[in-house]
Amino acid sequence: MAIVTEYYLLLSAAVFCIGLYGILTRESALLFLMSVELMLNAANINFVAFAFYWGNLTGQVFSLFTMALAAAEVAVGIGIILVLYRNFDGIDVTEAATMRW
């Protein structure tokens, strides 16, 4: 007895919308990163759900690559946040509004 795919999709949509709300609302760069991770993981849930739906493992393998890309993105993102904190004395993303300062 397998769980129907719609439930996975609803979970994925909920996680994605929570991440979207976090990006629209928050001003701290760290919470921005967390929200982006939520949206990426919503895509991962879809990959795994449809891999099970079609009986094809390619989605699961691809979700592993997505996780690795998310790790790389977080590494660079935290480096950027460090520079942001050093230059603006804070990690409020609304303060860093220009490319040069």
Add this chain to the structure above:
Amino acid sequence: MTSRPRLATDVNYVNGIAALALFAVLAYVFVTAGLEPPRGFGEGSIVASIGYAMFDMLELVPDGHGTTEGFLVAFLTIAVVLDAALDGAVMLARRDDEGGSVQAATDGGRPVDGATDATETEATEPAGGDA
């Protein structure tokens, strides 16, 4: 004075309504999509098949797992990307004004000697907003 997380009350509720509307649209589409029951995987270890697919050893994958493509090139590309991300993070995080070894600049939340103005103001800021 701790700095535990508090429930944000000054949020923009329009954004919440927008996110909820998106969720409603997505949920409507998903529920009315008419998906069949999932096909599932056949016999055999799924984890082992993932490993075989990742290293182009497709002849070892059972037929029920449906993996018909190898991911060795993608695996190596991701390895290079992770390495580049590590280098980029180190390059961004390095202080170039000191020259010597990089010291941890954390103060643990306490005012310490030599703390900058930013940490001082941050340390005293939550005291005003505490109810």
